[in-house]
Amino acid sequence: MELKLIGRGVLAGALGGLLAYVFARIFAEPVIGQAIDYESGRDAAQHKLDLAQGLPVAHEGHEIFTRTIQGWVGIGAGLVLFGAAMGALFAVAYAVCLGRTGRVRPRQLALLVAAAGFVLLYLVPFVKYPANPPAIGHEETIRARSELYIVTVFCSVLFGFLAVYVGQKLAARWGSWRATLLAGAGFVVLMAVVMLVLPPLGHLHDNVVEYGRHRTETPLPLRDGTGRIVFPGFNADLLYRFRLYSVGAQLILWTTIGLVFAPLAERLLQPPGTASKTQSPQSPAPVTS
Amino acid sequence: MSNAAAQTHPQAVTVPVVTAQTKSIAILLATALIAFGVYYFIGIDQGAWSVFGKSMVIHEFFHDGRHFLGFPCH
Numbered sequence: 612m613e614l615k616l617i618g619r620g621v622l623a624g625a626l627g628g629l630l631a632y633v634f635a636r637i638f639a640e641p642v643i644g645q646a647i648d649y650e651s652g653r654d655a656a657q658h659k660l661d662l663a664q665g666l667p668v669a670h671e672g673h674e675i676f677t678r679t680i681q682g683w684v685g686i687g688a689g690l691v692l693f694g695a696a697m698g699a700l701f702a703v704a705y706a707v708c709l710g711r712t713g714r715v716r717p718r719q720l721a722l723l724v725a726a727a728g729f730v731l732l733y734l735v736p737f738v739k740y741p742a743n744p745p746a747i748g749h750e751e752t753i754r755a756r757s758e759l760y761i762v763t764v765f766c767s768v769l770f771g772f773l774a775v776y777v778g779q780k781l782a783a784r785w786g787s788w789r790a791t792l793l794a795g796a797g798f799v800v801l802m803a804v805v806m807l808v809l810p811p812l813g814h815l816h817d818n819v820v821e822y823g824r825h826r827t828e829t830p831l832p833l834r835d836g837t838g839r840i841v842f843p844g845f846n847a848d849l850l851y852r853f854r855l856y857s858v859g860a861q862l863i864l865w866t867t868i869g870l871v872f873a874p875l876a877e878r879l880l881q882p883p884g885t886a887s888k889t890q891s892p893q894s895p896a897p898v899t900s
Numbered sequence: 901m902s903n904a905a906a907q908t909h910p911q912a913v914t915v916p917v918v919t920a921q922t923k924s925i926a927i928l929l930a931t932a933l934i935a936f937g938v939y940y941f942i943g944i945d946q947g948a949w950s951v952f953g954k955s956m957v958i959h960e961f962f963h964d965g966r967h968f969l970g971f972p973c974h
Binding site: 612613614617635639640643674675676680681682684685686688689690692693695696697699700702703706707733736737740741742743744745748749750753754756757758759760761853856857860861 | 924928934935936938942944947961964965966970971
């Protein structure tokens with residue numbers, strides 16, 4: 612049974628990843644292209660500035676994959692594999708929840724678990740450390756940024772699990788409505804503490820030393836020795852669109868997982884016609900669900 | 901479906917608990933581990949840490965997806 616559930620989860624996830632890929636090709640890739648153009652333009656401007664000021668000039672490493680490969684094959688493989696992995700994870704969470712979440716039925720449970728996956732694994736971490744397009748993110752802080760992101764994802768998943776677990780316990784005494792509100796409030800408070808304690812990316816040591824104390828790593832205008840702007844800061848609208856599409860892709864992925872898995876799981880757990888064939892002797896008429 | 905729960909009441913549908921045995925737990929744990937492994941390789945490897953030496957092949961191949969899925973990148 613577990614393997615059947617997992618297989619369906621992986622299938623739903625891969626399909627979700629494929630749909631997210633189509634979405635990414637249409638909406639995100641043009642934005643990513645513009646962000647890379649900005650990065651190249653800025654590097655060229657910086658290069659000229661350094662030359663003029665007699666500073667050592669940085670050389671860019673050679674490219675391993677062309678932009679065509681990255682933008683057509685790489686992102687597709689990435690999204691489909693990511694989707695399949697998230698589908699597997701979803702199925703594990705679903706199997707654990709099955710039978711332990713009161714009266715929630717298999718189909719509804721699929722939607723709830725998918726919503727939890729979207730919120731806990733992506734949306735909550737995004738609130739503190741949102742997705743960034745190419746050109747945003749300094750190479751020297753990649754380690755600190757990765758650690759901060761993983762810690763945030765871990766806390767989000769842990770607190771989400773605790774909220775559901777405690778909520779189930781509270782429901783026996785307080786009823787579903789108040790138990791859900793209490794557990795949800797607990798999650799928000801714990802997560803808020805974590806977000807307040809962890810530093811904004813701009814406050815990382817390497818960033819403060821090199822760029823001054825700003826809140827994020829988003830590039831500000833490039834100025835020459837006299838303070839004149841020689842290259843603009845990163846386009847705010849472009850950043851907004853990239854982040855909006857990033858949320859959109861994850862929403863597509865998790866919605867697909869929930870909607871595709873729900874009927875598959877229902878058929879697996881309550882095959883039509885066999886619902887009344889359970890061992891219960893006083894079994895009533897076939898269950899409608 | 902050996903442990904499918906009995907339907908006792910049309911409204912209060914009891915769903916089967918599928919994870920009561922050691923084998924089930926092992927399968928679920930292994931799956932979760934593999935899934936987090938894929939998550940790690942697509943999102944994080946060859947950025948801050950690198951499992952297969954200091955090459956950038958995985959990083960560069962998944963570059964766009966890495967940015968787009970919300971992982972830290974540069």
